[in-house]
Amino acid sequence: MFALVAMLLAFGTDALTVEVPTYQHKDPGTGDMLTCTRCPPGTHMLSHCSPTQDTVCTRCPEDHFTQFWNYLPKCLYCSTFCVENQYVHEECSPTNNRVCVCQDGHYWYADFCIKHTECPSGYGVQKNGTVHSDTKCERCPRGTFSAVTSSSAACVKHTNCASKDLVLALKGNGWHDNICSTCENLQSDGGVTILKRILPDFFAHEKIRLYKLKRFVRHDLGQRIKGKRSLTSREQILYYISEWIRDASMDQLNKLPMVLGERNILNTAEKLSKILKELDASNCLMKNTKCNTL
Numbered sequence: 340m341f342a343l344v345a346m347l348l349a350f351g352t353d354a355l356t357v358e359v360p361t362y363q364h365k366d367p368g369t370g371d372m373l374t375c376t377r378c379p380p381g382t383h384m385l386s387h388c389s390p391t392q393d394t395v396c397t398r399c400p401e402d403h404f405t406q407f408w409n410y411l412p413k414c415l416y417c418s419t420f421c422v423e424n425q426y427v428h429e430e431c432s433p434t435n436n437r438v439c440v441c442q443d444g445h446y447w448y449a450d451f452c453i454k455h456t457e458c459p460s461g462y463g464v465q466k467n468g469t470v471h472s473d474t475k476c477e478r479c480p481r482g483t484f485s486a487v488t489s490s491s492a493a494c495v496k497h498t499n500c501a502s503k504d505l506v507l508a509l510k511g512n513g514w515h516d517n518i519c520s521t522c523e524n525l526q527s528d529g530g531v532t533i534l535k536r537i538l539p540d541f542f543a544h545e546k547i548r549l550y551k552l553k554r555f556v557r558h559d560l561g562q563r564i565k566g567k568r569s570l571t572s573r574e575q576i577l578y579y580i581s582e583w584i585r586d587a588s589m590d591q592l593n594k595l596p597m598v599l600g601e602r603n604i605l606n607t608a609e610k611l612s613k614i615l616k617e618l619d620a621s622n623c624l625m626k627n628t629k630c631n632t633l
């Protein structure tokens with residue numbers, strides 16, 4: 340049935356302005372082939388033509404339509420309903436089915452509208468999503484970063500600290516910018532401000548097995564959480580770590596690589612110890628000759 344309807348609809352699409360489209364119909368009385376006029380869009384065929392009468396057409400009832408010249412016995416039901424993340428672009432009318440389109444920030448996939456993927460930090464948008472395609476993310480290439488989760492932000496170049504007359508306190512990576520400072524600032528607080536700013540995200544981006552992370556937090560980051568809060572999800576644990584970092588002393592932070600090493604979280608320990616070295620203000624003079632004048 341559906342194939343027939345589709346076939347009938349396929350005829351007469353281009354004849355609209357040229358001449359009234361017709362179809363062949365066998366007269367049941369005489370057996371002669373008759374050339375009948377098709378019914379225009381918005382109507383359907385009530386009775387075939389005869390030797391004495393043209394085709395009789397009638398308007399589509401409510402919620403029904405015909406889009407093309409046709410000889411359908413019934414109009415088609417407006418069967419399209421807009422679902423989640425869609426809105427009505429065209430209402431059902433005698434000449435068209437209801438047309439739904441995706442809401443902003445969604446793309447069409449197999450009759451559904453799916454939210455454009457957001458690229459996580461460390462990844463930038465290479466191609467924005469469209470109504471028909473999803474976002475394309477790319478790992479931020481060397482020298483660029485993206486600190487946000489976004490479906491529109493691309494990777495951006497690391498700040499050039501020297502061009503701002505600042506020293507490069509901590510080299511950028513895929514998820515954070517170059518961190519610029521002055522030797523004065525670095526020397527006055529030992530880099531702790533920068534360290535505290537970067538560490539929560541640092542932990543969030545490290546791929547540490549959950550059981551190791553739990554052990555580290557429970558046994559090394561303090562007793563006061565025991566039994567008070569259940570640290571079951573990674574988010575909860577990371578949140579706890581960030582709270583701990585906020586209150587930690589420089590001495591505690593400096594010991595972190597050793598503590599992590601003892602918990603067999605070796606990669607992270609190594610990376611963190613590099614960061615601590617990089618932030619060490621005693622390097623400052625070597626990093627920037629300008630500091631010699633301070």
Ligand SMILES: *[C@@H]1O[C@H](CO)[C@@H](O)[C@H](O)[C@H]1NC(C)=O
Pocket residue numbers: 464465466467491492493
């Ligand atoms: C994606 O869209 C945003 C605005 O929504 C625009 O600023 C950005 O340049 C676009 N990105 C690409 C890769 O076209």
